[in-house]
Amino acid sequence: MTEPNNILAIDFGTTNTYFSKCPADQISPVGVDFGTGRDGLPTAILYRGDREPLVGEPALHEYGEASDEERKEYRLRTQFKPDIVSSDEAAKAATDFLRAVVEQAQRQHIALDPGKHDVIFGVPSEAHGAYRTRVSQIASDAGYGDVRLLDEPKGALLHHLWHKDFSPEEARRGILVIDFGGGTCDFALLQSLQVSHSWGDMELGGRLFDDLFFQWLLNQNPGVLKTMEKAGDTYYVHSYLCREVKEFFSLTMARDRTEKVNKSVGRYGSLRGMDWAGFVERAKHYLPSPTFVLNMESMGVRANRILQRQQEIDLIDWFRTSLAHGLAEKAVATDQISRVILAGGSSQWPFVPDVVTETLGLQRSRLMRSDRPYAVISQGLAILPALQRSFEETRDKLRQDLPRFCRIQVRPLVQRVTDSYVSGVAADVTSEVFDRTIRPIVEEFREKGGSVSILRESVAAQVKANEGRFRAIIERRMHTLRRGLPGELNELLRDWFESYGLSVGERPIDETQQAAVGQAFVQPDTPDLYGGIMETVGWFVVALAATVAASVSGGGGLALLAAGPAGWIAGAVIGAAVTFLAVRYGMTRAKELADTWNAPAWIVKNVLLPSRIAKMRGDFQNRLKETLQRETRALQDELESRIREITEKQIEGLSEVTQL
Numbered sequence: 131m132t133e134p135n136n137i138l139a140i141d142f143g144t145t146n147t148y149f150s151k152c153p154a155d156q157i158s159p160v161g162v163d164f165g166t167g168r169d170g171l172p173t174a175i176l177y178r179g180d181r182e183p184l185v186g187e188p189a190l191h192e193y194g195e196a197s198d199e200e201r202k203e204y205r206l207r208t209q210f211k212p213d214i215v216s217s218d219e220a221a222k223a224a225t226d227f228l229r230a231v232v233e234q235a236q237r238q239h240i241a242l243d244p245g246k247h248d249v250i251f252g253v254p255s256e257a258h259g260a261y262r263t264r265v266s267q268i269a270s271d272a273g274y275g276d277v278r279l280l281d282e283p284k285g286a287l288l289h290h291l292w293h294k295d296f297s298p299e300e301a302r303r304g305i306l307v308i309d310f311g312g313g314t315c316d317f318a319l320l321q322s323l324q325v326s327h328s329w330g331d332m333e334l335g336g337r338l339f340d341d342l343f344f345q346w347l348l349n350q351n352p353g354v355l356k357t358m359e360k361a362g363d364t365y366y367v368h369s370y371l372c373r374e375v376k377e378f379f380s381l382t383m384a385r386d387r388t389e390k391v392n393k394s395v396g397r398y399g400s401l402r403g404m405d406w407a408g409f410v411e412r413a414k415h416y417l418p419s420p421t422f423v424l425n426m427e428s429m430g431v432r433a434n435r436i437l438q439r440q441q442e443i444d445l446i447d448w449f450r451t452s453l454a455h456g457l458a459e460k461a462v463a464t465d466q467i468s469r470v471i472l473a474g475g476s477s478q479w480p481f482v483p484d485v486v487t488e489t490l491g492l493q494r495s496r497l498m499r500s501d502r503p504y505a506v507i508s509q510g511l512a513i514l515p516a517l518q519r520s521f522e523e524t525r526d527k528l529r530q531d532l533p534r535f536c537r538i539q540v541r542p543l544v545q546r547v548t549d550s551y552v553s554g555v556a557a558d559v560t561s562e563v564f565d566r567t568i569r570p571i572v573e574e575f576r577e578k579g580g581s582v583s584i585l586r587e588s589v590a591a592q593v594k595a596n597e598g599r600f601r602a603i604i605e606r607r608m609h610t611l612r613r614g615l616p617g618e619l620n621e622l623l624r625d626w627f628e629s630y631g632l633s634v635g636e637r638p639i640d641e642t643q644q645a646a647v648g649q650a651f652v653q654p655d656t657p658d659l660y661g662g663i664m665e666t667v668g669w670f671v672v673a674l675a676a677t678v679a680a681s682v683s684g685g686g687g688l689a690l691l692a693a694g695p696a697g698w699i700a701g702a703v704i705g706a707a708v709t710f711l712a713v714r715y716g717m718t719r720a721k722e723l724a725d726t727w728n729a730p731a732w733i734v735k736n737v738l739l740p741s742r743i744a745k746m747r748g749d750f751q752n753r754l755k756e757t758l759q760r761e762t763r764a765l766q767d768e769l770e771s772r773i774r775e776i777t778e779k780q781i782e783g784l785s786e787v788t789q790l
């Protein structure tokens with residue numbers, strides 16, 4: 131068998147391109163750092179006449195610092211990705227860029243040889259066949275060989291799965307990946323790890339916000355555009371310096387929206403007093419600047435909404451409607467979305483989580499974003515083969531370990547918890563039934579004598595009359611069982627899954643309690659695992675209440691009482707009565723009379739000795755306990771099969787990853 135190649139995954143973006151490497155057999159992705167101390171590199175290529183082109187940071191830098199004379203020779207190309215299908219120039223820039231990255235890396239002694247790796251390229255899930263064909267061609271022309279294409283959102287999902295932000299089982303439910311990057315904004319709903327719906331906007335991206343800040347700069351520094359144009363710097367200021375201002379502003383606002391921000395923009399002055407309200411106002415009435423439009427046009431970009439420049443655009447609302455319209459158009463109900471992954475650099479805008487939670491009606495805790503959201507896609511793509519291997523192993527181990535887990539951990543836990551519950555219920559019910567209800571009647575009977583049939587009736591009547599109190603006792607005890615047992619089981623399960631490097635979510639109990647209230651929260655066809663445990667315990671508690679009711683006061687027979695204390699008292703008194711009556715009436719007749727005969731107190735006292743009453747009490751409690759324990763066996767079996775189910779679901783989740 132040949133050793134599998136290591137993986138090189140590429141998230142080729144409009145603004146930035148990210149390269150991640152990962153061994154095939156070990157989940158340890160590393161982002162390739164091209165010497166800037168940051169992930170990835172700007173998707174930029176600088177053609178320099180006869181000299182070989184520069185890419186990434188050096189390209190931008192060189193262009194920014196070049197003299198007018200040098201600039202005449204230069205041609206800077208960026209943001210060509212969205213246009214590789216529609217523009218041959220963009221496709222050529224992409225090919226040259228990708229080829230030059232490898233060449234430059236080799237010169238920098240950065241190990242980045244596509245020939246020694248299995249190469250995975252991300253593609254937007256929006257992208258159609260034409261785009262895929264084009265990317266494959268570009269990759270091959272640029273020396274990356276025959277690359278594997280994978281949907282970008284899957285990369286984001288795998289990354290978060292690896293970080294245990296949700297379980298493999300949950301990954302199968304609806305997860306919305308929002309990739310808000312430099313040039314585009316993509317939405318993809320993944321179900322069972324497959325993109326079931328995707329939509330997006332090929333024009334909505336971070337570069338519009340760069341332009342917003344560019345205009346802000348022009349407003350505050352009149353005349354600066356002329357200076358810039360004279361120096362041939364507009365492109366650089368626009369797509370580089372203003373982007374930096376934007377990111378700085380956005381990061382500050384994410385921290386504190388009441389701050390005011392000042393920032394200088396190279397030699398072109400500065401932006402002062404930028405605040406959230408000012409930004410929102412500008413975003414509401416955004417109109418692409420002529421500079422920006424010219425830039426785009428000169429690159430052959432076809433972006434109607436931007437290039438037309440006819441109507442003011444509300445940028446934040448554009449994001450909101452992209453999300454909402456897509457949901458509506460694809461008929462995605464918001465309750466199909468269990469979690470949202472925010473990826474892409476622009477998802478760091480503080481308005482993004484606001485809009486998403488509002489539009490989807492989701493709690494913020496359902497949103498996740500890595501601290502480097504722009505890097506998650508390439509990292510996630512790079513770990514796929516290693517993750518698949520590890521999931522395959524985990525899956526087998528889980529299967530093997532399940533019986534042991536049930537036997538050694540689940541069963542004893544359930545036993546311990548239910549035992550103490552059952553003992554508690556039995557003790558409480560005994561003291562209620564026996565001490566408070568039966569004993570006073572028996573005491574009175576001892577004092578006054580009377581007939582067995584009347585005794586039996588008054589016991590039955592009293593027990594019946596107090597039934598509400600028994601139920602209250604059971605209710606109270608149930609409460610602790612209901613809350614305690616699922617909680618402990620979940621903890622056990624979580625630890626067990628975690629020992630295999632899997633997550634089952636943070637607080638599954640709370641979540642399912644919510645789910646139980648608004649049933650629509652989870653998809654109807656998704657079995658709700660933890661709900662299952664809750665339900666089982668709930669069902670058990672109800673069964674147990676019925677058992678207690680039936681055994682104490684149920685039916686006409688008063689089953690346990692009749693067999694226990696009541697029956698015993700009756701038996702003892704009747705025995706004595708028969709003995710007494712037989713002398714006068716003969717045995718047969720005495721037996722007939724005994725039940726209704728009004729026994730004198732001295733006979734009763736003789737039979738119902740305090741020690742016997744105490745023993746009777748103990749008997750009653752034990753019988754009750756035994757009855758209840760019989761019920762708990764059913765619970766144990768049921769819970770075990772639930773846990774099997776949960777494990778199977780996780781295993782299926784793992785299997786889906788291995789089949790990607």
Ligand SMILES: Nc1ncnc2c1ncn2[C@@H]1O[C@H](COP(=O)(O)OP(=O)(O)OP(=O)(O)O)[C@@H](O)[C@H]1O
Binds near residue numbers: 315
């Ligand atoms: N803190 C931030 N706040 C707002 N935007 C940011 C922040 N950090 C980075 N960005 C923006 O994110 C964009 C880059 O994101 P990313 O690298 O994900 O895009 P991309 O993959 O190159 O583009 P695309 O996915 O559209 O092809 C840039 O516009 C950048 O300015």
Ligand SMILES: [Mg+2]
Binds near residue numbers: 141142474
């Ligand atoms: Mg991207």
